[in-house]
Amino acid sequence: MYDLQTLTGFDLIIDARSPREFKEDHVPGAINLPVVFDEEYAEVGTTHRTDPMRAYQIGVAYSLKNIARHLELPFFQTSKRATILVYCFRGGKRSKLWTDALETIGYKVERLPRGWKGYRNWVRETLEQVPTKMTFNVLSGPTGCGKTSLLHALRKAGAQMLDLEALASHRGSIIGGIPGHPQPSQKYFDTLLLDEISRFDLAKPIWIESESKKIGQVQLPTSLFEAMHRSRLFVVHTPMSERVAMWHREYPHFAEDPVGLIEKLTYLKPLVGGVTIDRWKELAERREMDALFESIMIDHYDPAYTRSTNKNYGKTGETTAIHLDSLDSDYLAAVAEGLLAKGDQLSAPSLV
Template sequence: MLETIEYGELEGNYVLVDVRSPGEFEEGTIKGAINIPLFDDEERKIIGTIYTRESVDKAKRIGLEVASKKLLHIYDEIKELSKQYNKIVLFCARGGMRSGVLGMLLSSLGINTERIHEGYKGYRKFVIEKLPELNDGVQYVVLHGNTGVGKTEILKQLECDGFDVLDLEGFANHRGSLLGTVGLGKTTSQKAFESKIYHMLRDSKSSYVFIEAESKRIGNTTIPDFIFQKMKSGIHIFVDADIDFRTNLIINEYTKFENCNSEIIDCLKRLEKYIGEKNIDRYCKAVLESEYEVVVSELMIKHYDPMYMHSAGKYDYALEIKVMDIKTATQQIENWFRVT
């Protein structure tokens, strides 16, 4: 008999195996899971359509036919995993057919196998339930400052130095601005975003977590309201830097990717209704000629800084620093934190 376990009860030397399709896995999975799919995305789509529009029995038969051709390969993969782990823990979308059938087969072949109750859906329910509790237990130390002052770089250095950091932009795979996707590829789904936050807070070493001030929406993801409100009541630090430092930092960040110019131009065109067609044409021409300085400095001074400073005065800052270089600025924050 295949045992079913709640995600929150997992313990010991186990490995999570996500048997859903690659597309489902990419949208969001359980941290550390390995994807060994029973169906690819197209097979899943076909079987699902038959299930809903024709017949459950027909869908089951086609599913078995498709899966049977892969079982030997799947068995070999999982057999190798069983040499490293004491237990194989399977999950699918809702803990139903895919993980159930495969789990019973593996168990009958002598592999110690369990499946997660309600599958990925059960894990999501667990995350949604536990995330507010974890959030209640932390105090956020929030970095504020204009675009390009180095907030993200400071957070990375803080993390390297052993401090707890919640990198919302990193989790969203978006820099939180109109040009935020340049060079980064596909943004994170809301489900995966929330899961990353959960695991970071669960694994935090202290009750103080450094974080960057953000708008509630980052790319395609939204910061849960209870976290967003907790950030507002946190400890606030203002980070500043001169325009040359900011310009160089942004240019280095945004132009290190292949095809960066075309992506930058695509993003710039979305600003047309705010700063006019003539300015956009001028900026696009400058980008194509690698004259980034004028574009970056003007966008900061005329567009981003006025928008940011509108909200910057809402907070009392416990510390204000001027960044000359990232390492020194990070050290200032760490020294301040240790005596606070």
């Protein structure tokens, strides 16, 4: 079984797999120095079906050439006796080729037990176990109310905070994609999540935002999702004018292309009705963005969020209301300081 010490204390972590494998998931902090690249890996695999020995010959030839090129990198141009961790898919031939070369030079080298496959299994198992030991303070509230901004204010004030939307590169709704920021794969999201929660003191609460089981195309671990729904709920209330302003800040691309926004929301017609969709289209065509953003929140997101919250948190019995007059950073900093100052007093529902 792995632990965090298995992956720390190294001057360099080398992922010897192909770039395609590395992109899907990799150990935090690792750099990709492939023994064989994607096309080379495919060639070796195809050849192996009919002539395994020839396949290994091709693979070793590519490996020696690629490792030789990698050794020209600045890291290897010093005489420092660095400690290096190497891994491939299962800790086999590819990592052994790297290990043999590095040990011959004089580096201290370790191979990750069972390679990336073993690491991946450890991530999955740990993400099912650790959240059961965590205590959460969950920020709830309708879209645009400033939950994420308050989370970051809490972190600046010294609280432990987990920003799931940042890890997922998504704001958690059908329009939550962030232009220019593709989502990580499910496996790499899990890696990022475990890397983040491993930094927490589990004896202290972690502030988190209420989320659905899926954030865009990635899913939360079941144990984390269930732990959130057993936690204390803090419901954020914010004036509509502030929420509309928040939408302008978070979704500037929709202000530039309001018709594109409505195209993304047309699938909601069975839920909100054709009359509402037509009204959104008219507001978009007239570029009345404040009215459009407000209507989308009131007619869809607010009732949808209320239904979801009642379903998932209806039995918690412990709710604290947080009334925000503004989403200004200085104001949120003061609110965050006030929340943390209350400490144990938050054990009883109150108004902030």
